[in-house]
Amino acid sequence: MKILSAKQLAEADKISIKKQGITSEELMERAASLVFEEIHHRLENRPIPIKIFCGIGNNGGDGLVIARKLMEHDYKVKVYIVNYSNKRSEDFLSNYDKLKALSKGWPVQLKGENDLPELNKGDFVVDSIFGIGLNRPIEGWMAKLVNHINQSGAFILSVDMPSGLFPDQAQEKNAAIVKADYTLSFQAPKIAFFLPETMDYVGNLQILDIGLDREFIGTLESNHFLITSEYARAIYKTRNKNTHKGDYGNVLIAGGSYGKIGSVMLTATAALRTGTGLCSLFIPECGYEIIQTGLPEAMVLTDSDSKMITEFPVEFEADAICFGMGVGTDEKSISALRNMLEHTRNPVVIDADGLNILSMKNELMELLPENSILTPHPGELKRLIGEWKDDFEMLDKVKAFSKKYKVILVVKGAHTCTVQNDSVMINNSGNPGMATAGSGDVLSGVITSLLGQSYEPISAAVLAVYLHGAAGDIAAKEFGFESLLARDIANNIGRAIRQLFNEP
Numbered sequence: 001m002k003i004l005s006a007k008q009l010a011e012a013d014k015i016s017i018k019k020q021g022i023t024s025e026e027l028m029e030r031a032a033s034l035v036f037e038e039i040h041h042r043l044e045n046r047p048i049p050i051k052i053f054c055g056i057g058n059n060g061g062d063g064l065v066i067a068r069k070l071m072e073h074d075y076k077v078k079v080y081i082v083n084y085s086n087k088r089s090e091d092f093l094s095n096y097d098k099l100k101a102l103s104k105g106w107p108v109q110l111k112g113e114n115d116l117p118e119l120n121k122g123d124f125v126v127d128s129i130f131g132i133g134l135n136r137p138i139e140g141w142m143a144k145l146v147n148h149i150n151q152s153g154a155f156i157l158s159v160d161m162p163s164g165l166f167p168d169q170a171q172e173k174n175a176a177i178v179k180a181d182y183t184l185s186f187q188a189p190k191i192a193f194f195l196p197e198t199m200d201y202v203g204n205l206q207i208l209d210i211g212l213d214r215e216f217i218g219t220l221e222s223n224h225f226l227i228t229s230e231y232a233r234a235i236y237k238t239r240n241k242n243t244h245k246g247d248y249g250n251v252l253i254a255g256g257s258y259g260k261i262g263s264v265m266l267t268a269t270a271a272l273r274t275g276t277g278l279c280s281l282f283i284p285e286c287g288y289e290i291i292q293t294g295l296p297e298a299m300v301l302t303d304s305d306s307k308m309i310t311e312f313p314v315e316f317e318a319d320a321i322c323f324g325m326g327v328g329t330d331e332k333s334i335s336a337l338r339n340m341l342e343h344t345r346n347p348v349v350i351d352a353d354g355l356n357i358l359s360m361k362n363e364l365m366e367l368l369p370e371n372s373i374l375t376p377h378p379g380e381l382k383r384l385i386g387e388w389k390d391d392f393e394m395l396d397k398v399k400a401f402s403k404k405y406k407v408i409l410v411v412k413g414a415h416t417c418t419v420q421n422d423s424v425m426i427n428n429s430g431n432p433g434m435a436t437a438g439s440g441d442v443l444s445g446v447i448t449s450l451l452g453q454s455y456e457p458i459s460a461a462v463l464a465v466y467l468h469g470a471a472g473d474i475a476a477k478e479f480g481f482e483s484l485l486a487r488d489i490a491n492n493i494g495r496a497i498r499q500l501f502n503e504p
């Protein structure tokens with residue numbers, strides 16, 4: 001699903017109005033009615049105090065429509081108009097008239113900090129102050145209003161955008177932004193919903209299809225995509241009956257050191273659970289019995305060193321190689337990575353200490369086969385690309401890095417971003433239960449497995465990230481967030497694949 005900018009969405013609004021022969025007020029009625037229906041569906045006429053904060057632009061206009069609809073259904077509604085200027089939009093004004101005609105009292109006018117209304121824990125607040133028209137940070141008394149709403153303890157539903165949040169540009173430090181519990185956003189996701197510095201403002205996210213022109217949206221160019229289950233399903237390759245293990249890839253996972261053999265075991269488990277036909281590990285000698293006992297499906301090659309990798313079995317003909325988990329950064333292990341890179345032409349997967357080695361020995365970057373996949377978490381990423389001042393600069397730097405070295409970066413996080421050149425694929429599956437040791441090792445195993453099964457490198461990365469998160473979600477249903485282990489993610493990859501086809 002395309003992630004669109006505020007400018008593109010405003011354009012899509014205009015084109016749709018023209019093509020569908022409707023007025024912008026009718027489009028507003030349509031969009032806001034969908035929000036009303038979501039609220040009505042959940043509240044089921046419960047007498048909860050609903051407090052709607054409306055700006056005076058079109059986002060405020062949405063709020064007025066929502067208020068009218070709720071009043072028509074006998075909800076307890078109070079409307080506050082946030083007068084941030086005297087330029088009320090046309091559609092705001094016509095809905096203001098409609099609301100006045102329906103309600104007995106006038107909406108409460110807010111004009112300064114003395115007007116902040118009383119809010120209580122049990123209130124249901126609708127934030128319809130600013131949407132995609134925000135063009136500068138919220139300041140002055142309105143910033144106080146935003147903090148007042150945030151501190152009230154009320155349930156907060158934001159319409160289209162949490163007010164104060166820019167859809168597609170960096171935020172000032174300590175900006176006043178509504179911290180929503182739930183955001184109902186129109187038509188397309190906005191990138192700020194998924195980036196580390198701003199995702200917390202959004203709460204639960206739901207995108208409402210307000211029926212903007214599909215053909216026009218199809219023509220819009222975007223470098224940013226949200227990975228959906230439909231997309232993952234389209235990438236996935238089904239299996240033929242007439243096949244054997246040789247058809248599903250022979251992968252080699254090199255990693256581990258004394259005390260960190262578990263990491264490679266997790267990677268190999270994940271690779272096998274993702275369908276790898278033949279899985280071999282290259283590990284220091286100390287891990288031999290551990291792997292042979294713990295994972296009998298895997299084959300094991302050992303280094304001459306008992307505690308760390310110091311070489312690489314360059315004669316091994318693998319369909320995909322993964323290097324790095326638990327390796328450490330000893331000079332001898334650095335030469336093992338160099339050895340591997342000097343003898344490999346196919347794309348490889350580099351994770352964990354493999355990445356740290358690349359940061360230390362920049363010249364090794366030049367040896368990476370084209371379309372290799374690097375899987376840094378934010379700490380490893382900083383070592384690779386340096387510091388960044390905000391998420392947008394981070395994405396720019398990652399894109400530049402991807403272009404410079406012709407590699408794919410999987411920037412891990414709550415919404416993992418897979419970056420190739422200028423394109424960013426954002427993942428929405430997964431949960432905080434996956435913030436546990438070894439879950440990144442599992443991801444590398446899934447990527448390597450798909451790479452070995454002849455998926456294009458970018459497809460392997462994107463599908464793996466999606467399945468890894470979906471498997472984590474299935475595991476979390478069984479164990480809860482706290483109890484989830486990395487191995488549970490690996491063990492649920494099969495269920496995640498079946499879920500793509502709606503099989504429980």
Ligand SMILES: NC(=O)C1=CN([C@@H]2O[C@H](COP(=O)(O)OP(=O)(O)OC[C@H]3O[C@@H](n4cnc5c(N)ncnc54)[C@H](OP(=O)(O)O)[C@@H]3O)[C@@H](O)[C@H]2O)[C@@H](O)CC1
Pocket residue numbers: 013014024027028029031032055056057058059060062084085087089129130131132133134135136137138139159160161186210
């Ligand atoms: N178009 C359609 O058909 C549909 C649109 N829809 C809805 O419209 C929303 C977009 O509406 P919008 O364009 O009126 O912008 P909105 O977010 O209400 O802001 C209004 C004005 O605020 C001002 N302003 C900005 N920042 C400020 C600040 N920090 N402090 C003070 N003032 C500030 C700025 O005016 P300025 O003062 O700069 O002239 C700006 O123009 C969209 O999110 C969706 O909810 C849906 O109904 C679907 C159909």
Ligand SMILES: Nc1ncnc2c1ncn2[C@@H]1O[C@H](COP(=O)(O)OP(=O)(O)O)[C@@H](O)[C@H]1O
Pocket residue numbers: 377412413414415416429430431432433434435436437438439440441442443468469
């Ligand atoms: N809150 C979260 N929501 C979704 N996914 C998460 C969350 N926290 C962690 N993950 C996922 O778990 C993995 C953690 O990887 P990493 O930090 O490398 O762990 P480790 O080094 O312990 O293996 C990543 O794939 C990341 O996307």
Ligand SMILES: [K+]
Pocket residue numbers: 059127128129130131158159160161162163
């Ligand atoms: K809003």
